[in-house]
Amino acid sequence: MISGGVAVTPGQVGIGLRAPHVAEIMAGRPRIGWLEVHTENYLGGGPAARALGVIRESHPLSLHGVGLSLGSVEGLDRRHLARVAELARRIEPARVSEHLSWSMAGGVYFNHLLPLPYTEESLALVAAHVSQVQEALGRPLLVENPSSYLRFRHSSIPEPEFLGELSRRTGCGLLCDVNNVFVSCANLGDDPEAYLAALPPEAIGEIHLAGHTRNDADGHTMLIDDHGSRVAGPVWDLYERAVARFGPVPTLIEWDTDIPALDVLLEEARTAERILERLGAAGGVRGLAA
Amino acid sequence: MASLRELQRDVRRALLGRGDDAAAAAVVEDGLTAQARLGIYRHHVFTTLTAALQATFPVVCRLVDERFFAYAADQYIRQDPPAGPCLFEYGATFPAFLAEFPACEGLPYLADVARLEWAMNRALHAPDHVPIEPTVLRDQVSTVSGGEVFCLDPSLSLVASPWPIDRIWRANQPDADPDVTVDLRAGGVRLEVRRVGDDVVFRGLDPGAFAFRHALAESRRLAEAVGRARAVDEGFDLAAALAAFFAEGLLADIARAV
Numbered sequence: 072m073i074s075g076g077v078a079v080t081p082g083q084v085g086i087g088l089r090a091p092h093v094a095e096i097m098a099g100r101p102r103i104g105w106l107e108v109h110t111e112n113y114l115g116g117g118p119a120a121r122a123l124g125v126i127r128e129s130h131p132l133s134l135h136g137v138g139l140s141l142g143s144v145e146g147l148d149r150r151h152l153a154r155v156a157e158l159a160r161r162i163e164p165a166r167v168s169e170h171l172s173w174s175m176a177g178g179v180y181f182n183h184l185l186p187l188p189y190t191e192e193s194l195a196l197v198a199a200h201v202s203q204v205q206e207a208l209g210r211p212l213l214v215e216n217p218s219s220y221l222r223f224r225h226s227s228i229p230e231p232e233f234l235g236e237l238s239r240r241t242g243c244g245l246l247c248d249v250n251n252v253f254v255s256c257a258n259l260g261d262d263p264e265a266y267l268a269a270l271p272p273e274a275i276g277e278i279h280l281a282g283h284t285r286n287d288a289d290g291h292t293m294l295i296d297d298h299g300s301r302v303a304g305p306v307w308d309l310y311e312r313a314v315a316r317f318g319p320v321p322t323l324i325e326w327d328t329d330i331p332a333l334d335v336l337l338e339e340a341r342t343a344e345r346i347l348e349r350l351g352a353a354g355g356v357r358g359l360a361a
Numbered sequence: 362m363a364s365l366r367e368l369q370r371d372v373r374r375a376l377l378g379r380g381d382d383a384a385a386a387a388v389v390e391d392g393l394t395a396q397a398r399l400g401i402y403r404h405h406v407f408t409t410l411t412a413a414l415q416a417t418f419p420v421v422c423r424l425v426d427e428r429f430f431a432y433a434a435d436q437y438i439r440q441d442p443p444a445g446p447c448l449f450e451y452g453a454t455f456p457a458f459l460a461e462f463p464a465c466e467g468l469p470y471l472a473d474v475a476r477l478e479w480a481m482n483r484a485l486h487a488p489d490h491v492p493i494e495p496t497v498l499r500d501q502v503s504t505v506s507g508g509e510v511f512c513l514d515p516s517l518s519l520v521a522s523p524w525p526i527d528r529i530w531r532a533n534q535p536d537a538d539p540d541v542t543v544d545l546r547a548g549g550v551r552l553e554v555r556r557v558g559d560d561v562v563f564r565g566l567d568p569g570a571f572a573f574r575h576a577l578a579e580s581r582r583l584a585e586a587v588g589r590a591r592a593v594d595e596g597f598d599l600a601a602a603l604a605a606f607f608a609e610g611l612l613a614d615i616a617r618a619v
Contacts, residue, residue, distance in 0.1 A: 111447045115486030117516075118559040138446025144366040151446055176369040180443040181376060182413070182451075183406045188387070192365050221398035222389045223368070260391065291393040293401065 084340040084347070085133070087325040092333045093122050096130070101337055104344075105131040105165065107323050111138045114154045123162060133166040133277070133323075134159055138180070141200045141214070142173035142187040156207045166277055166321075168213035168246045169204070171197065171234060188223035189233045194240075201241040213276045214238075215246035218283075218296035219255040230255070231269035244276035247317065249310045250302065254283050254294040263309055267316055275317040280310060280343060281325040299328035302339055310343070314350045322347065363387055375399050376406055377439055410438050413448035414455060417482045420533045421459070421475050424468065433462060449486050453479060470524035470545065477526050477563070480518035480554040484561045487516035492610035507584030511577045511606075512614035516556035519566075519575045523549040527563065555611075569594030573602055574611075 083104025088096065096103070106126065113123050126132070138151060159167055172184035187193045197214075204212050216234060228236070234245050247270060256263040282300030286293050302310075302324070314320070324339045363371065368387055375381030376399075385395035411434040415422050422430040437458045443451045456479055459465050460472035492514070520526070525547040532543050551571035554563040566574065569590045576586035590597040606612050 112449070114447055115449060116488035117485050117556060119486070120489075121559065140446070142365075144364075144369055148446070173369060174446065176373040178444060179373060179377070180446045181373075181406045182409055182443055182446065182448055183402065185372060185376075185402060188365065188368060190365075196365065220401040221395070222391075223387050224389055225363075225387065288397055288401075289393060291397075293393065295401070 084322045084324065084343040085131075086336045086340055087135075087323060087327070088126070089326065089330050091330050092336075093126075095333050097122060097125055099129060101333060103130060103337070103340070105133065105321065107133045107135050107325075110134045110136040110155055110158060110167075113158055127162050132162055132164045133168065134162070134164045136167070136169040137182070137184065138174065139169045139200075139204060140173050140175040140180075141169055141171065141197050141204070142185075142193060143175045143200075144196065145175065145177075147200050147203055148175070152204060152207050155204075159208055159210075166213055166244075167208055167210065168215055168277065170215045170217055171230075171237070172217045184217050186217065186219055186221060186223070189226040189228040189230060191227075194228065194233060194236060198237055198240045201237065201243050205241065205243065211242055211244055211276075213244040213246040215248050215279065216251050216255070218248070218251040220258055220293060220295075222259050229269065231266050235269070235271045235274065238271060238274040243274075245270065245274045246277045246279060247275050247313060247320075248279035248281070249313050250279065250281045250283055250306050251296060253303070253306045253309055254296045257292075257294045264312060267309070267313055270317075272317045275313075275320050278310070278313060278317070278320045278322040279325055280306065280322060280339070281327075297328050298325050301335070302342070307342065307346070311346055311350065314346060319347050319350070372399070372402075376403050377442065378403070407435060407438060409448070410434070410443065410451065414438075414452050417449070417452045418455060418475055418478045420478055420530050421471060423533045424471060424474065424529075425465070429464075433459065433464070436462070449482065452482070455479070470522070470526060470529060473520070473522035473524055473526045474529055476522070477520050477530055477552065477554065480520050480552075481561045481563070483518055484516040484554050484556040487514075487556060490514050490516075490613040492607075493612050493614060495607040497615065505583070506617070507582060507587070508617055509583040510580050510616045511583065511612060512616060513574075513578055514555055514611050514613060516554075516561075517574075517578060517611065518554045519552070519571060519578055520554060520563075521549065521551045521571065521575075526550060527552060527565065567594065569597040570602060570605075573597065 085105035085107055086103055088106040088108045113119055136155060139147060170184045173187060174181050174183055174185055201212055201214060214237060216230060237243060238245055252263050252266050256266055280302045281298040282302055284295045284297050286295050322343045324336050326336055371383035375384040381396055381399050384399055388395035388398055411431055414434045437455055441454050456472045456475035459475050465471050524545060525543060527550050528543045531537060532541050551566050552563045553566050572593045573586050573590035576589045587599055
């Protein structure tokens, strides 16, 4: 059981709740394991807040933040953290997650997940902020690996080791975005399977899957994490490796640009469910069971 | 090696188009220039923020077309980037930016349409409120001093314009009759914008009611609000105005100014 009294059966896969699908989901048509919302879209009142209040009665929810800016040297925005904590108190989500990134500097919020250099300085800073967030929430946070288009010269710690050490220091869980692993490794010349192998399996509390595009810039191919298409074949293959290594972790299908009919997301969710079933999710889905 | 503080300052400059040399020096090139790599992030930042502005100001976007809107948004984002992490709260100063934007000089009503759209966006996301009961004021009526400050429905905004921005807005809805034209000489409007249930609505007010509500929305004392209303409408009727307040559920609380 999770909060809200909704029983979660093993092998369930969720989808990201997006505005065009809210009415359909509120009408209760499809069966969906769980739903994830972007925290920052639900910090106001009005119809969005009311819809979330209705949906939480029938679906387990998770809160996925993009605005806490865990890596900002200027510190966490206390007002924003208080708003996030209040929303979490109100809707009692199954999980709360954020990103290994920063988005604010000099008082400017870029509303985008910007890359950190992986250094001891960054690790100490992010760890302090994760602890601060967990204290405000009264629960562990899941921290997600970002999609990367650059690497800083002075980065000295590989990203999966950085995340593993962050988890060890703070007790936070990790959200492994398999598409981001694929995209970042392709863009930075790393091996995605070695990346997964370097993550601590016991820390993984959720997996994300999404589509990406290829962009040829200046004769160089970059993969862009645009969440605007079906999950790519090689990412499904990598997902199988991830499930084999991490176990049957709750999995989310994300789609943010050119959002298709709900049925398309449900088809993607079925594909993930079949993989979870095939790889033997007999023990129930980790991270959802009490 | 730059400290994290210096690096974030340099990346901030690069993203806002104020020079990316310092940030680029910290980036591994490896087949693609540091500028091109930083450019991917800059592109995503501007795409996301432009889409957020488009979602908040759809009629402005329709009036100027999408390409021009993207150009104006680009200039605006550089000048006044977000100060918070919620996209639905970004754009409060966009109407003022448009009013001063030289390329929009030929559309003198544009900034006021943007003000209406901002008021509607504010109303959509405002916290819910519980209107106070008429009996609260009735109980206090013997002690009304004029020093009261009214706390109004948080979704309420009052927007005045010398242009018929209500008609411009209606004529530019997706389901509007394409043959309807708006006469720009039709005169100005005084609009009240608020959320009723899940719907954001606006309607025209007479000069006295507009002045009265506008003053109260600015947290002016009751006596001052009445004075402002009577300055534009000698026959302004306070009792009727208060009755309308309660009938419309506009009042969230009454405080006494100290």
